[in-house]
Amino acid sequence: MLLLCGCPKKDEPEFDPNDRLLQKMRAEQERLAKAPPKQPEPDPLAEIVARPSKPEALGIPAGVSADLGPVSLTLVEVEQAQTVGGGKVSLSTTERFLKVTLDAVSTKDVDLDLSGATLSFEDRSVPIARDAQRAAKGSPLMTKLDAGSRSKLVLFFEAPDEMIRKGLKIILTTPESRVELALQ
Numbered sequence: 001m002l003l004l005c006g007c008p009k010k011d012e013p014e015f016d017p018n019d020r021l022l023q024k025m026r027a028e029q030e031r032l033a034k035a036p037p038k039q040p041e042p043d044p045l046a047e048i049v050a051r052p053s054k055p056e057a058l059g060i061p062a063g064v065s066a067d068l069g070p071v072s073l074t075l076v077e078v079e080q081a082q083t084v085g086g087g088k089v090s091l092s093t094t095e096r097f098l099k100v101t102l103d104a105v106s107t108k109d110v111d112l113d114l115s116g117a118t119l120s121f122e123d124r125s126v127p128i129a130r131d132a133q134r135a136a137k138g139s140p141l142m143t144k145l146d147a148g149s150r151s152k153l154v155l156f157f158e159a160p161d162e163m164i165r166k167g168l169k170i171i172l173t174t175p176e177s178r179v180e181l182a183l184q
Helices: 020-034 044-050 130-135
Strands: 065-068 071-086 089-106 110-113 118-121 124-127 142-145 150-159 169-173 178-182
Touching: 044 071, 044 089, 065 178, 071 130, 071 150, 071 178, 089 110, 089 130, 118 150, 124 150, 130 150, 142 150
Parallel strands: none
Antiparallel strands: 065 071, 071 089, 089 150, 110 142, 118 124, 118 169, 169 178
């Protein structure tokens, strides 16, 4: 009795070999086996991270300085790089990080708020890149300056290549004053 109800014969094919859908599936499987594997598109940011990057100094105009209220500011250096930071944390961009270094001398004790600093070129402007400011150990955005002491202020911005040319300037403000310093 069990022999009659047992397993079906293995001789019979499960699918008709002349089935049109089965033929299409086999043809597609053969086509995919012959096709070269599709290469992923290169990621520009991955390439930037993979290659070592050194900051590049930009030529700055000589003698750029101004007074921001009681604080006298002098432009020291402007550098561009695609990667900033170091140690445990670094950041990369397909644009450019600009590191602006200023000498600051105050005639009185003052709390200077740098958080509103912007880079400007023609009708475009960019604010401080706060993540780069922290990762690259820039100056605190709320900086205390003592009367008569000299301090270095380091600010980081992220700007597109088309902004980095003659006419680029940094704008710093306080409630009483506003200063524009030419960077190029």
